[in-house]
Every structure is written in structure tokens, then in C-alpha cells.
Amino acid sequence: MRRMRILLVLIAVIAAGRVCASGGEPGPERGVFPSAGSARLGSQGGRADVVSHGWIALPEPTALNASATVLAHVPPRAGVGGTPGADDGVLFPATRLEAMPAAIAACDDRVYLLFGPQGVYGGAGYRVLSLRAIPTPIAGMYAYEPRGLLDAHPSLLRVADLRGVVGTPWGPVALMHTPGPTDAPRVFRLDSASWIETSAIPTQGAEGLDVSSPVWIASEAAGVLVVGRTRGGALSAWAGRPVEGDLAPGERVVELWTWSRRPLGVPGFGLEGTQFLGVGRMLNAVVREGDSISIWSEAGGHWSRVASREGAGSPFGVLGLGDVSRVVAAWQGEAPMADGATGDPLRPRPVMVWEVSGATGLVMHDGEAARRGPLSSQDLRALIVLLLGSTAAVLLFVVRVGDDPGVVALPDGAEIASPSRRISAALIDVGVALGAVWAVTGATPGAVLDVLRITPEGLGVVGVIDLVMAGFVVSTVMEGVFGRTVGKVVAGCEVLAVVDRRAVDRRGVGLRRAAIRNAVRWGLPPAALLGVFEPGGRHRGDAVARTIVVSRFEAEAEQQG
Numbered sequence: 001m002r003r004m005r006i007l008l009v010l011i012a013v014i015a016a017g018r019v020c021a022s023g024g025e026p027g028p029e030r031g032v033f034p035s036a037g038s039a040r041l042g043s044q045g046g047r048a049d050v051v052s053h054g055w056i057a058l059p060e061p062t063a064l065n066a067s068a069t070v071l072a073h074v075p076p077r078a079g080v081g082g083t084p085g086a087d088d089g090v091l092f093p094a095t096r097l098e099a100m101p102a103a104i105a106a107c108d109d110r111v112y113l114l115f116g117p118q119g120v121y122g123g124a125g126y127r128v129l130s131l132r133a134i135p136t137p138i139a140g141m142y143a144y145e146p147r148g149l150l151d152a153h154p155s156l157l158r159v160a161d162l163r164g165v166v167g168t169p170w171g172p173v174a175l176m177h178t179p180g181p182t183d184a185p186r187v188f189r190l191d192s193a194s195w196i197e198t199s200a201i202p203t204q205g206a207e208g209l210d211v212s213s214p215v216w217i218a219s220e221a222a223g224v225l226v227v228g229r230t231r232g233g234a235l236s237a238w239a240g241r242p243v244e245g246d247l248a249p250g251e252r253v254v255e256l257w258t259w260s261r262r263p264l265g266v267p268g269f270g271l272e273g274t275q276f277l278g279v280g281r282m283l284n285a286v287v288r289e290g291d292s293i294s295i296w297s298e299a300g301g302h303w304s305r306v307a308s309r310e311g312a313g314s315p316f317g318v319l320g321l322g323d324v325s326r327v328v329a330a331w332q333g334e335a336p337m338a339d340g341a342t343g344d345p346l347r348p349r350p351v352m353v354w355e356v357s358g359a360t361g362l363v364m365h366d367g368e369a370a371r372r373g374p375l376s377s378q379d380l381r382a383l384i385v386l387l388l389g390s391t392a393a394v395l396l397f398v399v400r401v402g403d404d405p406g407v408v409a410l411p412d413g414a415e416i417a418s419p420s421r422r423i424s425a426a427l428i429d430v431g432v433a434l435g436a437v438w439a440v441t442g443a444t445p446g447a448v449l450d451v452l453r454i455t456p457e458g459l460g461v462v463g464v465i466d467l468v469m470a471g472f473v474v475s476t477v478m479e480g481v482f483g484r485t486v487g488k489v490v491a492g493c494e495v496l497a498v499v500d501r502r503a504v505d506r507r508g509v510g511l512r513r514a515a516i517r518n519a520v521r522w523g524l525p526p527a528a529l530l531g532v533f534e535p536g537g538r539h540r541g542d543a544v545a546r547t548i549v550v551s552r553f554e555a556e557a558e559q560q561g
Helices: 002-022 377-403 419-441 445-449 461-481 486-491 511-523 525-532 540-545 553-560
Strands: 035-037 054-059 069-074 092-097 103-107 110-118 125-135 142-145 151-156 162-166 173-176 186-190 195-198 216-220 223-229 235-242 257-263 274-279 282-289 292-299 302-309 316-321 326-332 351-357 363-368 414-416 493-499 502-504 547-552
Touching: 054 103, 054 316, 054 326, 092 125, 092 142, 103 162, 103 173, 110 162, 151 186, 162 216, 173 216, 216 282, 223 274, 274 316, 274 326, 282 316, 282 326, 302 351, 419 445, 419 461, 419 486, 419 493, 419 525, 445 461, 461 511, 486 493, 493 511, 511 525, 511 540, 511 547, 540 547
Parallel strands: 035 103, 035 316, 216 274
Antiparallel strands: 035 054, 054 069, 069 092, 103 110, 110 125, 125 142, 125 151, 162 173, 173 186, 186 195, 216 223, 223 235, 235 257, 274 282, 282 292, 292 302, 316 326, 326 351, 351 363, 414 547, 493 502, 493 547
16 A cells, blocks of 8 residues: 555656656747747748748637637738738737637647647647638728638647747648657648658657757748757757658658758746747747846857836736747736726737837837727728718719609509618618628627727627628619618618609619619619708719619508508
């Protein structure tokens, strides 16, 4: 019995030693929010239009889900094709997640999220999902696809502790390692069908990787960097990349990679609590000491401190923007209560951003994230464009509605539809358009109508565009074929074609007429609304398309009876 107790104690000590040595899994429990920035990959394929996107997962618990998380997007600071990038310190809420991811990788404009782990070593592993940032016509603003969902990818088998995952020109690359005398680090790359293990990092000889010490993974423009110590104790980086011509998909067990070591010299900081970032062609180290953050840059095997900040919160996330050579650190500040107290976990907390140059240490932003409150500078630009366009269109079309002379002769038993009927029909048609957007994209009505992007799910201007397009298409088809939309059926009115100043009593007005009137109705709603109150009951779209909206006496008689 005594021997059994001694054996159990030894097993517990060994297990505890392994956990302490490995540092555990990535995540907030280690004082780090999952975050990632895409390296500048344009040099790999000759693309000059590739910009860096950053991503960070921040907790935002709700009364129903304490693990709820918001994935924030750090949009590119550099523009493409002469258009400006996003302002310094700007963050956008991209989507809401039901749980905090274990790790994040960024490849160009796509972010990969690893959730888990599930099961023990060799078990179900990590679920892999992704999201893509799509530029909008408004400079510096992005939409996120798929909306309301995430793209699924093959799961990553949990064969050891996940040390990190990074984006590369060849897709996400994950490093798994549990330090021990025989457990060598293992590197996996995600292709279209599965995670493929790469050839091993050299571990033999004095210059081989010490498998019993911790390792880190980073991504630079040239490829993947695995940082660790050699068997001789020297801090080094092993740069890896696939052997050219060995990337064809297939049932390969190991993908051939080349690994080359470069010494990193003696760092002037401790490795505990350190993160290594590839920022373009530079290697930066972000060191956490108490409540301070310092950024170090490596060049030619020598380290130099480029910036530091006191009073940083914990946990925090840090990422690199390779195209502008910046390091972005973000954390959550305290949420003030009504009486000045703090500590309510459900109360919104401000996001603090420290954005500096990874090469010179120049501070670009230090304070609360620029994207806080209902409007950012990008939103203001979008709203100004919309308001100016709407005002010009209203002045152009509405003031000319009265230029349509004469009275249209109506069929027997018909009259011009009242404004109340037409407004009721329009509101119902808006609901139908919201339902169509929901069915096609998965975006909820609240997300579509959130023009100012106050909530993380808000689609902003893109949601309005989707709503207008859906309403235009549905209304054009229904009025062209049947003369009625769903709203007009409920409100008891219909659209008739006008020929030689007479309304033709026939079903449907044709797709051409319907498209013209709905272009004004959905594209310029102020013009359509004011036209309803004209004496002739026709807005500019009706006048140009030669249509009129009527209601039937018989329908009113049946309702009264």
C-alpha cells in the first residue's frame, strides 16, 4: 500500500513538472488573449497589394453565457490602390463567438480560430474555423464573411501541448510540443484536406534544438520561425519553409521542409512571459514584467529595447502588422460603475490599445481604442457620403414630381391608394427584405439594421446595401409578374401600368416598369415617401415607369361587410 502511495506521488510530481515546464495551453489563463497579425506576404508571390490584418479575441460575457467572446479586427493601416487605410488605434468588432479560442492565426485577410482542446492527447483535438475580412467601397471599412457563421476546416489532432499557430504564405502552421527528454517539437501545416506534419526540426548535436526547453513559433515574411535554445544553451531561431515542388496535395505522412538555424544572441530580458513576433522581416520580442510591457527588436544577433509602457492590463493580446512594421498590444480597462466602483463582469469594459513601431518605438496610439462609441471616422465618412447622395437625389427627383401633368383615368371600382395603405405595404415589404437577407446570408435583422455598427454583429453600410438589393429584387419580380408585393397584398393595393393617361387593368406591369419604380422606391426612399403625398399619388419612379398604385372598392366593401 505504501509503495502504491509513493508511486502515485511520483506520477503526480512528474505530471506537475511537465505542465509547469510546458507552460500549459495558450489563452487568457496564461495572461494572454489569443491574437494574431498577418505577415507581409506580398514578397513571396510578387503581390504588392497584400496588407496586414490583425485579430484579437476579447471576452464579453453575457447573462446567458459567461464565455462569450468578441473577435475584434485590427484593419490594415496601409491602404491599397491609393485608398487610405484605417486610423491608428482603430478596432472593429468582427463577430461574436460562443467561447474563447485557444489560438488564432492570420493569413492575409483570413483569420483561423482554433477551439478546444477536446479530449486527451490523440483525441478529438482542436476545431478549426475561419472568417474573412472583405473591403467595402468605403475606405478603411470591412465586412466579414461568412455572416453569422464560420467556415469549417479539418480539426488539428492534439498530440502534445499547442505552443502556437501562425499564418504563412502556405497556410496556417501549428507548433505542438510538451518539453521532455524525448518529446521533440512537431510542426503541422493545414492544407485543403488535412493537417500535414512537416519534417522534423534538427535536434541532434550541440546546435540542435533542445527538446527539453520551451519553444515558440512566429511568422515572418521569409517563412516560419521556431524559437528555442540549442543543446548548448544558445537562444536561436530555426527558419523553415517547404521544399519547392513538394506542395501537391496527397496522402503524405510527412511534408519535406528545410530548417536553417540562426543565433539570436544573448537577450537582455528573461524568457518567462515573453512572446516572439515576426513583424515583416523583423523579429520582435514582447516581454511582460509585472504591469509593464517592453518591446525588443533583434538584428544581427543583438537585441535592443525599442519601447516600453507601464500600467498595462492583464490579460493582454499582442500582434504584429508586417506591412507597416508595427506592434499592437490591447487589453481591457476597468468598467466604471454608476457610483464610481468597478468589478461588474457584465458591464462593458473599454479596450485599451498601445500601438508602436516595431523598429523605432515611435508611439502611434496610446489609450482607449479609437473605435469606441457609436461612430468612428470611417463610419462618419460613410454616413456623410450617404447623406449627401440622398440629399442630392431627393432634390433632383422630388421637386420634379409635380411636373407630371394631367389626371390618370382609373378602371371602374379603383381609386388611388391612400398614403396609409402604401406606407403599411412598404413597412411589410421591408420586413420581407430583412427575411430574405437573413435566409441568404444568415445575418439577423438586428445586424442588418445596425447601420452605426454599435453591436459586434452590426453590418453597418453593407447591411443596408444587402437590404436595398433584396427589397429591390423581390419587389421588382413580384410587381412585374403579379402587380403586388407581399405588403401590397396585405394592405389591399396593387400596381397598374399607365398607357395614354389611362391605368390598364391587368395583372403585372412587366419587369422593366417594376425595376424603374423600385429603383426609386428602394434606392431613394425619401423621394418615394414624399411622392406618396402628392395629389396624384405618384412618386418620381411611378411617373418615369408610367405606373400607379390603386386600391379596389370591392376590397373595402368586403372588409366593411
